[in-house]
Amino acid sequence: MPRAATTSDAFNAVAEPRRRAILSYLALGERPVGDLVAALGLEQPSVSKHLRVLRDVGLVHVRRDGRRMLYRTNAEAIRPLHEWSSQFERFWRHQLRRVKERAERKSSAEPSRIGSQAKEET
Amino acid sequence: MPRAATTSDAFNAVAEPRRRAILSYLALGERPVGDLVAALGLEQPSVSKHLRVLRDVGLVHVRRDGRRMLYRTNAEAIRPLHEWSSQFERFWRHQLRRVKERAERKSSAEPSRIGSQAKEET
DNA sequence: TTGACATATTCCCATGCGGGCATGTATTAT
DNA sequence: ATAATACATGCCCGCATGGGAATATGTCAA
Numbered sequence: 001m002p003r004a005a006t007t008s009d010a011f012n013a014v015a016e017p018r019r020r021a022i023l024s025y026l027a028l029g030e031r032p033v034g035d036l037v038a039a040l041g042l043e044q045p046s047v048s049k050h051l052r053v054l055r056d057v058g059l060v061h062v063r064r065d066g067r068r069m070l071y072r073t074n075a076e077a078i079r080p081l082h083e084w085s086s087q088f089e090r091f092w093r094h095q096l097r098r099v100k101e102r103a104e105r106k107s108s109a110e111p112s113r114i115g116s117q118a119k120e121e122t
Numbered sequence: 123m124p125r126a127a128t129t130s131d132a133f134n135a136v137a138e139p140r141r142r143a144i145l146s147y148l149a150l151g152e153r154p155v156g157d158l159v160a161a162l163g164l165e166q167p168s169v170s171k172h173l174r175v176l177r178d179v180g181l182v183h184v185r186r187d188g189r190r191m192l193y194r195t196n197a198e199a200i201r202p203l204h205e206w207s208s209q210f211e212r213f214w215r216h217q218l219r220r221v222k223e224r225a226e227r228k229s230s231a232e233p234s235r236i237g238s239q240a241k242e243e244t
Numbered sequence: 245t246t247g248a249c250a251t252a253t254t255c256c257c258a259t260g261c262g263g264g265c266a267t268g269t270a271t272t273a274t
Numbered sequence: 275a276t277a278a279t280a281c282a283t284g285c286c287c288g289c290a291t292g293g294g295a296a297t298a299t300g301t302c303a304a
Contacts (some may be wrong), residue, residue, distance in 0.1 A: 001289085002287095002288065002289040002290055002291090003289085003291085004290090005289070005290065005291090006290080006291075006292095016292085017278085018292095043294075043295095044293085045292080045293090045294080045296095046292075046293070046294090049292075050292090051291095064300095064301090066301065066302070067300070067301040067302060068301095
């Protein structure tokens with residue numbers, strides 16, 4: 001089996017930097033394809049293809065407005081990503097604490113003390 | 123240009139479900155490759171290859187212990203993912219609110235209607 | 245209708261993937 | 275030194291991909 005299709009889930013769809021850019025841009029409101037082409041400096045067919053992928057995964061919604069197509073980001077579809085990565089939040093918080101503690105030990109040994117930001121919970 | 127390399131960044135590396143599983147598993151502590159093979163039910167070469175990708179992107183750290191290699195997740199490398207997706211947090215919060223409001227309006231207005239999705243919100 | 249405009253789809257191509265399997269390398273045990 | 279253990283790497287394969295260029299579809303205007 002080759003690599004999973006980009007349309008298989010949000011993780012694969014979002015792996016493309018340009019698709020992430022599109023999502024950020026379309027999060028602010030409905031925009032036609034032409035705006036994306038202008039804003040991101042990509043070829044129109046390229047943008048349409050990326051939008052197709054994003055649509056297939058439900059990351060964007062479309063609506064026709066005359067001869068234009070208005071796209072907007074469906075933030076809800078990004079949640080799985082956010083929740084998955086949240087799983088590790090506590091770990092990097094711990095790492096931060098460790099780094100800070102080490103810095104404090106060091107500065108308490110040395111005469112010159114600098115800013116000692118205390119908190120950051122467990 | 124083909125699809126970006128899986129080793130190009132955390133987004134691409136994490137697009138693989140098995141690699142996500144590996145990261146979750148290795149977040150709890152250092153584990154040798156054999157444990158992963160047993161826990162995830164994958165072929166050993168497959169696990170090694172996935173670990174190779176994760177290493178190249180800095181998502182895991184390794185340490186040799188005799189003939190074993192102990193891997194652990196580097197949560198810090200997952201932060202970019204979390205922060206990117208956080209950008210959309212406010213939007214799905216708003217959507218939730220809208221959904222709730224609509225549900226409330228609906229239940230107070232209509233006694234009991236079914237499948238009457240009017241049109242698509244603002 | 246014809247034409248302009250906005251967007252979507254198709255075709256061709258080079259590339260990097262993940263699986264399977266075999267083999268290579270490092271370390272400990274005998 | 276040899277064998278066994280624990281991983282890593284190499285090779286072959288089918289295949290989805292993203293870019294480019296051309297073309298198709300759909301909608302409005304004259």
